[in-house]
Amino acid sequence: MKSISGKKLGKIVEQRGWILKRVTGSHHIYQKPDSQAILSIPVHRNQDLKLGTLKSLSKQN
Structure with a gap:
């Protein structure tokens, strides 16, 4: 998983x-x-965002 910014994740x-x-x-x-x-x-x-934060957010998604 590649790290992205919070702003970009918001758009996604x-x-x-x-x-x-x-x-x-x-x-x-x-x-x-x-x-x-x-x-x-x-x-x-x-x-x-850190990878751990991204993984946690993807589980909620």
Whole structure:
């Protein structure tokens, strides 16, 4: 798995149907419109996310 930035990951999840609900600090909170599933993506400038964070987010997806 290749590391990507939080900003780029946000664009990917939006293409997959997630909706940006709010921004709390540096975390963008996404929600699926048909469920209560929530995804919190850290967006720190243009830094790549660590692989462990990406794996954890992919399990929630």
